[in-house]
Amino acid sequence: MSKDRSQILRMLKEGKISVEEAEELLDAIGDSEDVKVEDNRVTVTKSSGSPKYLRVQIDSEEDGKPEKVNVRVPLQLLRAGVKLASVLPHDSHGKVSHALHEKGFDFDLSNIKSDDLDSLIEALTDMSIDIDSDDSKVKVFCE
Amino acid sequence: MMPPIWMRIKIRGEDGKGFGLWLPLILFWPVVLLFGIIGMVFLVVASLLSRKARVITRSIPAMLITICRLRGLKVDIQDGNEVVYLEFA
Numbered sequence: 001m002s003k004d005r006s007q008i009l010r011m012l013k014e015g016k017i018s019v020e021e022a023e024e025l026l027d028a029i030g031d032s033e034d035v036k037v038e039d040n041r042v043t044v045t046k047s048s049g050s051p052k053y054l055r056v057q058i059d060s061e062e063d064g065k066p067e068k069v070n071v072r073v074p075l076q077l078l079r080a081g082v083k084l085a086s087v088l089p090h091d092s093h094g095k096v097s098h099a100l101h102e103k104g105f106d107f108d109l110s111n112i113k114s115d116d117l118d119s120l121i122e123a124l125t126d127m128s129i130d131i132d133s134d135d136s137k138v139k140v141f142c143e
Numbered sequence: 144m145m146p147p148i149w150m151r152i153k154i155r156g157e158d159g160k161g162f163g164l165w166l167p168l169i170l171f172w173p174v175v176l177l178f179g180i181i182g183m184v185f186l187v188v189a190s191l192l193s194r195k196a197r198v199i200t201r202s203i204p205a206m207l208i209t210i211c212r213l214r215g216l217k218v219d220i221q222d223g224n225e226v227v228y229l230e231f232a
Contacts, residue, residue, distance in 0.1 A: 065223035072217040084205040
């Protein structure tokens with residue numbers, strides 16, 4: 001029996017939580033939700049598993065004008081895009097990389113592999129970028 | 144794996160003028176499928192004759208998957224009065 005499970009049962013025995021509450025908490029543990037029991041406080045954080053979307057939110061103001069960017073990209077679309085890129089003929093990879101280089105992206109399209117993308121997406125689960133300056137806020141995260 | 148059911152586009156200029164479109168893509172897919180089947184016949188024949196057509200034929204499944212994965216894509220950009228909004232669902 002896990003430590004959290006036994007602690008929930010102990011709290012039930014001591015009358016600190018009701019039967020229904022204990023049931024809910026035990027179900028939460030079963031559903032691989034993150035349950036933390038500290039003294040009399042129980043925190044349940046739903047485990048989201050793998051993220052579905054990459055979100056980019058930018059809120060800024062220039063010359064009194066509000067500038068907002070809110071982008072939601074399905075991660076499956078990224079995977080599909082990589083697969084589509086892999087079908088492209090090899091001679092066109094050079095042209096795409098050159099065009100990206102001209103725009104400031106030093107990036108070789110042929111270096112992106114589907115397996116690398118999977119590891120990247122896995123790593124993105126815990127990633128969250130929060131930039132807060134005087135006149136702008138940038139948030140990049142996965143959900 | 145389902146293709147997007149609808150698409151929403153909203154474009155507004157600095158002067159506040161623009162347009163908004165709500166496209167029920169689900170109505171277009173049967174037509175696209177019909178033309179796609181006819182086009183595939185020509186592509187298969189062309190791919191037997193040309194290398195470029197072979198690349199196009201090979202990329203069709205990847206393109207279809209990409210279209211299906213568009214569901215959930217949302218781009219909302221606002222710069223003062225200017226608005227560009229695109230959503231697939």
